[in-house]
Every structure is written in structure tokens, then in C-alpha cells.
Amino acid sequence: MQGTVDSQPAASTATAAHHHEEHPDLRVLGLITFLASEFLMFCGFFAVYLIYRSALAEWPPEETEVELLLPAVNTVILVSSSLVIHWGDTAIKQGDVAGLRKWYIVTALMGTVFLGGQIYEYATLGYGLRTNLFSNCFYLMTGFHGLHVFIGLLLILGVLWRSRRPGHYNANKHTGVEMAEIYWHFVDIVWIVLFTLIYILTLF
Amino acid sequence: MAQANLSPEATKTPPIEGHPHLPDWKWYDYFTFNIDHKVIGIQYLVLAFIFYLIAGLMAVAMRTELATPDSDFMDPSLYNALLTNHGTIMIFLWIVPAAIGGFGNYLVPLMIGARDMAFPKLNALAFWLNPPAGALLLGSFLFGGAQAGWTSYPPLSVITANTAQSMWILAVVLVGTSSIMGSVNFLVTIWKMRVPSMKWDQLPLFCWAMVATSFLALFSTPVLAAGLILLLFDINFGTGFFQPDAGGNVVVYQHLFWFYSHPAVYLMILPIFGIMSEVIPVHARKPIFGYKAIAYSSLTISIVGLFVWVHHMFTSGTPPWMRIFFTISTLIVAVPTGIKIFSWVATLWGGKIRFTSAMLFAVGLLSMFVFGGLSGVTLGTAPFDIHVHDTYYVVGHFHYVLFGGSVFGIYAGIYHWFPKMTGRMLNETLGRLHFVLTFIGTNLTFAPMHELGMQGMPRRVAMYDPQFVGLNQLATIGAFTLGISVLPMLINVIWSWSRGPKAGGNPWNALTLEWTTPSPPPVENWTILPAVTHGPYEYGVGIQPPQPDQPALDEA
Numbered sequence: 097m098q099g100t101v102d103s104q105p106a107a108s109t110a111t112a113a114h115h116h117e118e119h120p121d122l123r124v125l126g127l128i129t130f131l132a133s134e135f136l137m138f139c140g141f142f143a144v145y146l147i148y149r150s151a152l153a154e155w156p157p158e159e160t161e162v163e164l165l166l167p168a169v170n171t172v173i174l175v176s177s178s179l180v181i182h183w184g185d186t187a188i189k190q191g192d193v194a195g196l197r198k199w200y201i202v203t204a205l206m207g208t209v210f211l212g213g214q215i216y217e218y219a220t221l222g223y224g225l226r227t228n229l230f231s232n233c234f235y236l237m238t239g240f241h242g243l244h245v246f247i248g249l250l251l252i253l254g255v256l257w258r259s260r261r262p263g264h265y266n267a268n269k270h271t272g273v274e275m276a277e278i279y280w281h282f283v284d285i286v287w288i289v290l291f292t293l294i295y296i297l298t299l300f
Numbered sequence: 301m302a303q304a305n306l307s308p309e310a311t312k313t314p315p316i317e318g319h320p321h322l323p324d325w326k327w328y329d330y331f332t333f334n335i336d337h338k339v340i341g342i343q344y345l346v347l348a349f350i351f352y353l354i355a356g357l358m359a360v361a362m363r364t365e366l367a368t369p370d371s372d373f374m375d376p377s378l379y380n381a382l383l384t385n386h387g388t389i390m391i392f393l394w395i396v397p398a399a400i401g402g403f404g405n406y407l408v409p410l411m412i413g414a415r416d417m418a419f420p421k422l423n424a425l426a427f428w429l430n431p432p433a434g435a436l437l438l439g440s441f442l443f444g445g446a447q448a449g450w451t452s453y454p455p456l457s458v459i460t461a462n463t464a465q466s467m468w469i470l471a472v473v474l475v476g477t478s479s480i481m482g483s484v485n486f487l488v489t490i491w492k493m494r495v496p497s498m499k500w501d502q503l504p505l506f507c508w509a510m511v512a513t514s515f516l517a518l519f520s521t522p523v524l525a526a527g528l529i530l531l532l533f534d535i536n537f538g539t540g541f542f543q544p545d546a547g548g549n550v551v552v553y554q555h556l557f558w559f560y561s562h563p564a565v566y567l568m569i570l571p572i573f574g575i576m577s578e579v580i581p582v583h584a585r586k587p588i589f590g591y592k593a594i595a596y597s598s599l600t601i602s603i604v605g606l607f608v609w610v611h612h613m614f615t616s617g618t619p620p621w622m623r624i625f626f627t628i629s630t631l632i633v634a635v636p637t638g639i640k641i642f643s644w645v646a647t648l649w650g651g652k653i654r655f656t657s658a659m660l661f662a663v664g665l666l667s668m669f670v671f672g673g674l675s676g677v678t679l680g681t682a683p684f685d686i687h688v689h690d691t692y693y694v695v696g697h698f699h700y701v702l703f704g705g706s707v708f709g710i711y712a713g714i715y716h717w718f719p720k721m722t723g724r725m726l727n728e729t730l731g732r733l734h735f736v737l738t739f740i741g742t743n744l745t746f747a748p749m750h751e752l753g754m755q756g757m758p759r760r761v762a763m764y765d766p767q768f769v770g771l772n773q774l775a776t777i778g779a780f781t782l783g784i785s786v787l788p789m790l791i792n793v794i795w796s797w798s799r800g801p802k803a804g805g806n807p808w809n810a811l812t813l814e815w816t817t818p819s820p821p822p823v824e825n826w827t828i829l830p831a832v833t834h835g836p837y838e839y840g841v842g843i844q845p846p847q848p849d850q851p852a853l854d855e856a
Contacts, residue, residue, distance in 0.1 A: 121492060122418045122419070122488055122492055122493075123419075125488050125491070125492065126418065126419060126422075126484050126485070126488045129483075129484045129487055129488065129518065130480070130484050132518065132519075133480050133483070133484070133518045133519070133521070133522050134522065135522075136518075136519055136520075136522040136523055137522035137523065137525050137526045138526075139522075139523070139526075140522065140523040140525075140526025140527060140556055140559075141526050141530075143555075143556075144526070144530065144541065144552055144556070147549070147552055148547070148548075148549070148552075151549065152547060225533075225537060225538075225539060226537070226538045226539060226540075228540075228546070228547065229540055229541070229546060229547040229548060232533070232539040232540055232541055232546075232548075233541075236529075236530070236533060236539070240529075
């Protein structure tokens, strides 16, 4: 707090940060801060799940066993889509809009397949939200994650819609692309924790 | 910080996209969707103050009921609804939005030499989540009102579940969302948008407090959201997360709730500590004592504050090891808080104190908050807490902290920054009258509650044993005094805003950056950005405070 004499008042080189919303650093930093907060909300759910899992002798109860094959396939699809979306981001950083569009379309398809798989799983499980405490947790947590996948899909579709305009994204201007990618990775990371908690750990 | 160095080579920054470039604010600009941080700050303050008056009237109605032991003034279920909404509105729609949304939005960009917040549109959106939240809470009275208390513990909140309880949940989730948006905005703004010559150790202490507050809100609010979503599902969709007969556990809700709601008390006091650190050195004409100690203690409070929530649950069947851990962590929070108190006292020591209304409230806050802090230490100790749990002792304690602390701090902030916000001075005589009435009212209302609690009067009830009647009537007289105390302030603000004497750019001769621009500041705050040439609190060492009304500033 000792006053430093700054002989270079508000140096003109350092004004980039004052460009406001258009400045990529600000938006990416804002998104990451927000996602940290979102993650804490999921941590609340994880904590509730773990408390009940440790408190009850039989988990999951017999009438609410989880299916493993479909979610495992779904997991592979979602995790690899994180790689695919990254290829799209790499493409636009080299100025390749066609590449961006191609990989983002593939990602969107993979995300749709994931959501479709989740809906199919819900329809075939034979128990519902109210069956017991396990099914409460199961549907609420996977459902909330599904909602986030859906939001991620909307972001990707938004990027695809905007990329139709020539020059909207280019090698130097791709913050929106990057933000959709970061969000998609976030959805992926949450799913890995969820899959481990709900599906893998029920094997033991 | 701040002497403005208004040399011609100082930076001109490009205008902000979407900013209205009005020559002057009109009154109706404050009622529109505006993305200027100063308008949003004032919108927050005014809306919060309206809710303060509403929730205050609820309190007066409750104290009227409590003037007699019987339930003869109102129906007990109405009492419960008033109790629930009084707490909820005071916390979520008055103190938090006024301290964080109001002062934070108004002051942070001005204090760090920025033209606006990092995300102006997000900022406006965060504000506009508040009116619907308030409408949900007040509208819930049409459906009987949420009656499970501001904590809304299950199973009560589920058994008595009605539309109003769900409206309560949605309202709290809305303000929580608003608070998360605001926190993201503050962190990015303070991190990235300081004027280039401002180093971290020249950041005004109010901004340090906002950093600590934002971290805390960012990490604790979503956990409350998780808990409330589960509660919403229990009420409306038949799940059993907190239903013992379905295998759920009510204490799990308490953990999720207090993981946010204990830190929420720091959300309500950390910005106030920031206001104190700005008001005291200016009006005592002395450099603040222990700048770094105050800055770091804010961060310490926000970190330790995340690990103390179980002290609200000592009587919830908490195992002894947990009681020991959370007693100790709770007592540790008193250390950084004490550091701040002693720093302010040391700043006052030997200062050339000007007893302006702002300073009166700041000094009043010191005494009230020390009292509330000490009763907090007693409550944080498990053995004593078990004795007085859910009695009026608790009510007395948290009202000393929240009214004697947070509300006094907001008042101090209003008297200090009103000239900057409106360009007009407040009337000092009315200000002193306001202070005297508030100070007497606070002590008359909340001091007897400690004794009532020690004698065993339970909280949250409309009827009580006749043996408690004397002290209750004292508290009721105090509550009416507090109700009346708002009037001189209201008259003062309304009259001075239109007719008060012109303030000039820097009426208090302060050194932080917000005083280097005219009052009220123009859109985008400065024609040319100021440069930081010395620390923010170097009073009495020969630095001339900036007088931005001199025409040099507006030209260029």
C-alpha cells in the first residue's frame, strides 16, 4: 500500500482489459469462475448421495438395480466427444471454419446420442423417481446432468449457427467457440464423477 | 489512491458497446434496463431499501403481537408467515443486495479506475432477478405465506407444504443465482480491470472485501441451491431426500442449508467491513492502521467461514468430536475479526475525528458489533449453545450483528457516498437525529432479548409465558423506536436528493479514486482515466486530495 510513483500514467499499452465484454480473457475467466460455482452445486448432490450410500445397508436396493452396458457405451461416447470438440477448436485456431463446423456437428450428434441413450435408459429401467431413496438420487443427479448436456448442446448449436456468417469466427476471433468447448469439458468432467459414483461404485 | 494524474498522455479508452451516452441522468433512467454500473448500484440500493421498509413493518407487527403474552393481535399462522418473510427479505433482499449489489456495483469500478464492470449486461440481469424474487415472497401471502421459518427445515417445511413454500424456494434460488452472477462479475472486474497503474497492494480495502465476499458467495451459494432443489422435489414431486419415512435424513438438509447460510452472515458483514475501512480513515484524517492485516483478514474470514457451519447444529444430534472441531473453528473466526476491530480502533486513535453522520454510524457499529461478536463467541461454544439454543438469546445475538453491524454499516455507507452518488449533501442534523434514534432503538430492542433467552423464552412463537412480559414490552418499545428512526433518514434522502446543497467532487477530501470524478460521475466515469500515484489512505502526509470539479477534468 506504500504509494508507488507511476511515471507512466495508465500506460496506453495496457488498456486491452478495458475493452469489456469483447475481450476474450474476461469472458473465458468469467465462464471458468462460473463453472467452478456450478461444480459446487453438483458437489452438494454428490455429498447427499455419499451420505445416503454410507448410511443404508443395501445400496442400491434390489428393485432398483442399475443397468451398466448402455451407460458405459454412453460414457465412451461423451468422453470421446470432448476430444472431438477440441479438434474443432484446434481447427478454428488455424482459421479452418469448415473444420470447426465439421467437428462441432459431430460433437452435437454425439451429445444427442448421449441424451437419447439417457432417455431410453429412463424408459426401460422399470422404476421411477419416487421408487426409493436410490432412485430419487439417481434420477435427480443424472437428470440434472442431462439438463447441462442439453445446455451444452444449445451452446454448440449457437456456435454452428453463428459460424454460417463468413468471418464471424477466424484464427484470431474464436472466444465463443472456446467457451462452448470449456462448457462441454465441464459437462464431461461432471459425468465422469457421476458415472463413477452411481454406476461403477454400485458394483462393489 | 489516488491522485488523478490528468496529464494529456493519459489513456483514452474506447467507449463501451451498448452504453447510453446521455448528457445527464433523468429520474426515469433508474427504472429501465440500464447497464451502467452506477445506475444498477442505485437501483439495488433503492429496491433493497423498499424491501427493508416492508420487512421492517413486518417486524413492528410481530413486536406488537409480542407486547402481550396472548395471541390477540394476529393469527399465529400469520405470525409464522411474517416471521419467515421478515428474515428472508431482510437477508436476501435487503442486506445482501444493498451491501454487495448496491455499494459493490456502484463503487468497485470507480475505486479501481474502470469504466464499468466486466460484464455490464450480466450485471443488469443479476439485478433484475431481484424484483421477481421479492414478488414471489410477498405474493406468497396470497397463499397463506411460507411458514417454516427462514431456515425452512424439513420435515416442517414439507408437512406444511403449500404453494407458498415452493414460492419461497424459487425466490431464494433466484436471489442465489443473482448473487453468483454478481460474484463472477466482481472477481473478473477486480482481477482484470484495475487501472494499469494500480497494484494489488493499492487496491482499496472495500475492493479487497468484495474479493473475499465474492469467493465466499461463489463457493457456498450453489450448495444451498442443491439443498433447496432437493427440498422442492420433496414438496412437489414426492421424493424422500429429507423424509425420514422414506429413508431420508432431515439433518442432511441442515448441513446443506448451513453450508451456505453460515457463510451468508459473512456475505452480510464482509462488505460492511469494507465500508468501515473506507469511512474511518477519511473521517479520522489518518492513514488506516494495518492495511495488509485488514485485507488478509477478509480473505481469512472467507476461508475459515466455510468450515464453521455445524455450530448451528450442535443440538441436532451432532457427535461430540464434531462439536469440538466446529467450536474451535468458530472461535478462530473471532481472530481475523478482532484484527479488523483493533485496526479500526488504532486508526481512530489520535486521529482528527470529524463526527459526521457517516462516522457516527461507523463508531456506533464498532460498539454494537463488538457486543454481537462477543455473544457470538459464547454461542459458538457448544456447552453454552446447547443451553440457550432456539431461545431469544440467539435472536438478540444475530440482531446485534445484523442490525448493529450490517445495517449500521449500510447507513454509514449511504451518508459517506450519498454526495458522490447524487451530487448533493445530506443534512447533518437529520443524520444525527437518525443516528441517535437508531442507536437507542437497537439497544432497547435487542439487549433485553439476551436476558429473555437466558431465562428460557423460546424464539419463533407468537404466545409466551406471562413471566416474560416486562422485557418483551421493553423490546416492543424499542422496535417502535427503530421504526420511527427510519423517518428522518427517508425525509433526509428524499429532500436532499432534489434540494440539498451541491456536494462538489470530493466533499470529504478523500483519496480513493471514486473522488477523482465529478459528483455524480458521468457515464463511463472519467474522460481520461486517473493514474495511481500513492496509496489510498495516506492522510496527513501532505498529499493534496483531488478536487475534480475544477474544469481540468472535464476537458481533455
